[in-house]
Amino acid sequence: MLSSLATVCTAMLLNRLFNPKSRARLDAEAERLRNRFGIARKVPFSAMEIQVAESVxxxxxxxxxxxxxxxxxxxxxxxxxxxxxxxxxxxxxxxxxxxxxxxxxxxxxxxxxxxxxxxxxxxxxxxxxxxxxxxxxxxxxxxxxxxxxxxxxxxxxxxxxxxxxxxxxxxxxxxxxxxxxxxxxxxxxxxxxxxxxxxxxxxxxxDDGVADATxxxxxxxxxxxxxxxxxxxxxxxxxxxxxxxxxxxIPPCGSRTQHAAVLRALTRRLPLGPDVRLDELASRLPPVLTGADLYALCADALGAATRELLDAEPTP
Ligand SMILES: Nc1ncnc2c1ncn2[C@@H]1O[C@H](COP(=O)(O)OP(=O)(O)OP(=O)(O)O)[C@@H](O)[C@H]1O
Ligand SMILES: [Mg+2]
Incomplete structure (x- = not known):
C-alpha cells in the first residue's frame, strides 16, 4: 500500500517537473511572482516556494x-x-x-x-x-x-x-x-x-552568486x-x-510626551478643529496607555465629529 502510494507520488512529481506544459506553467508563475515583487534577477522558484511565497x-x-x-x-x-x-x-x-x-x-x-x-x-x-x-x-x-x-x-x-x-x-x-x-x-x-x-x-x-566590489x-x-x-x-x-x-x-506609553507623540502620529492626516490641543489632551489622559488605546480614543472622536456633522445637516 505504502509503496504504491510512493510510486504515485513520484510519478506526479516527475510529471510536474518534466511535463513541458507544467514546466511552462511553473515558469509563468515564477515570472508573475518576480514581476509582482520587482525581482529583477531571473531567480528560479520551485512550485512549493511559489505556493508559500504567494500566500505570505x-x-x-x-x-x-x-x-x-x-x-x-x-x-x-x-x-x-x-x-x-x-x-x-x-x-x-x-x-x-x-x-x-x-x-x-x-x-x-x-x-x-x-x-x-x-x-x-x-x-x-x-x-x-x-x-x-x-x-x-x-x-x-x-x-x-x-x-x-x-x-x-x-x-x-x-x-x-x-x-x-x-x-x-x-x-x-x-x-x-x-x-x-x-x-x-x-x-x-x-x-x-x-x-x-x-x-x-x-x-x-x-550564497546567491552575487559578488561585492572586491x-x-x-x-x-x-x-x-x-x-x-x-x-x-x-x-x-x-x-x-x-x-x-x-x-x-515595547512597553505601553508611560509619559505625556509619548501620548502626545502618538496622538500626533495618529491624527497627522486628519483636519483638526482649531480648539484641539493634543498636548493638553495628553496631560488629561491616564498615565499608562497603549498605542491601540490612543487609536480607539481618536476613532471615537472621529465618530463623534461625524455624528455632529450629520446632525447639523438639514433633514431632507
Ligand atoms: N506608537 C504608535 N504610534 C501610532 N499608532 C500606534 C502606535 N502603537 C500602536 N498604534 C496603533 O495601535 C494599533 C495596533 O497596533 P499593533 O497592531 O501594531 O499592536 P501590536 O503590538 O502588534 O499588538 P498585538 O500584540 O496585540 O498584536 C495600530 O494599528 C495603530 O493604529
Ligand atoms: Mg501584532
Whole structure:
C-alpha cells in the first residue's frame, strides 16, 4: 500500500517537473511572482516556494505605514533602522569579518497594542525590502513533514527575493518551547528546529552568486523580525545570539510626551478643529496607555465629529 502510494507520488512529481506544459506553467508563475515583487534577477522558484511565497508575500506599497505613522518610539525606530539598514548600506563592513556579523533577527515583545506589528510594517516600507509576513501558525500543515517544508520554502523564497524581511507575527504560536507542545507527533519541535537552522543560515548555500566590489560572494540579506506578547513561551534556542540577536521590549506609553507623540502620529492626516490641543489632551489622559488605546480614543472622536456633522445637516 505504502509503496504504491510512493510510486504515485513520484510519478506526479516527475510529471510536474518534466511535463513541458507544467514546466511552462511553473515558469509563468515564477515570472508573475518576480514581476509582482520587482525581482529583477531571473531567480528560479520551485512550485512549493511559489505556493508559500504567494500566500505570505505582501506588497510593501500597499502597507501604507512608514516610521512617520509611529509616535513616541524614536529610539526604537533608530535601533531598527540601524539593524536593518547597516547590512544594506555598508555590506563591505560585514563581509570580511567573521566576528562582526549583521543582526539576523530582532524580536519585538510586549503587551498587546503597543505597536509591534506597525513597527515591522514600517521597517519594511522604509528600508525598501520585500516583505514576507507570516501570522501565527499559518505555516503549520496537518501532513507529516509539510510544516517544516513550508518553513524551508519560506526562507528559500526570502533568499531568492533578497533583500527581504520575513516577519513572524505572533511567533509564539509557531515556535513554542520544545517538548511541551501537545501535538503528539512532535510537529512543533521539528518546526522550531527548522526555524533555528534557517536563522543560523545552516541550510542552503547562503550564497546567491552575487559578488561585492572586491569579488567576494555576498550572502543574500534576509532580515527576520518576530513579534509576540509572550516571549516566555518561545523556545530558548531561538533567542540565543546569532538567531534573534536582539530582543526589544515595547512597553505601553508611560509619559505625556509619548501620548502626545502618538496622538500626533495618529491624527497627522486628519483636519483638526482649531480648539484641539493634543498636548493638553495628553496631560488629561491616564498615565499608562497603549498605542491601540490612543487609536480607539481618536476613532471615537472621529465618530463623534461625524455624528455632529450629520446632525447639523438639514433633514431632507
Ligand atoms: N506608537 C504608535 N504610534 C501610532 N499608532 C500606534 C502606535 N502603537 C500602536 N498604534 C496603533 O495601535 C494599533 C495596533 O497596533 P499593533 O497592531 O501594531 O499592536 P501590536 O503590538 O502588534 O499588538 P498585538 O500584540 O496585540 O498584536 C495600530 O494599528 C495603530 O493604529
Ligand atoms: Mg501584532
Amino acid at each position: 508575500c505582501v506588497d510593501a506599497a500597499q502597507l501604507e505605514v512608514t516610521f512617520e505613522s509611529i509616535g513616541g518610539q524614536s529610539s526604537l525606530i533608530g535601533q531598527l533602522r540601524e539593524a536593518v539598514l547597516l547590512p544594506l548600506l555598508r555590506p563591505d563592513l560585514l563581509t570580511h569579518s567573521k566576528l562582526l556579523q549583521p543582526t539576523r533577527g530582532l524580536l519585538l515583545h510586549g503587551p498587546p497594542g503597543t505597536g509591534k506589528t506597525l513597527l515591522a510594517k514600517a521597517a519594511c516600507t522604509e528600508c525598501a525590502l520585500r516583505f514576507l509576513a507570516v501570522k501565527g501558525p499559518e505555516l503549520l500543515d496537518p501532513y507529516v513533514g509539510q510544516s517544516e517544508a513550508n518553513v524551508r520554502s519560506l526562507f528559500e523564497a526570502a533568499r531568492a527575493a533578497a533583500p527581504s524581511l520575513v516577519f513572524f507575527d505572533e511567533i509564539d504560536a509557531l515556535a513554542p518551547r520544545r517538548g511541551h507542545a501537545a501535538d503528539g507527533g512532535g510537529v512543533m519541535d521539528r518546526v522550531v528546529a527548522q526555524l533555528c537552522a534557517e536563522l543560523d543560515g545552516a541550510v542552503g548555500s547562503g 569579488g567576494a560572494p555576498t550572502r543574500p540579506i534576509v532580515f527576520v523580525l518576530g513579534a509576540t506578547n509572550r516571549a516566555d513561551l518561545l523556545d530558548p534556542a531561538l533567542l540565543r545570539p546569532g538567531r534573534f540577536d536582539q530582543l526589544v521590549f
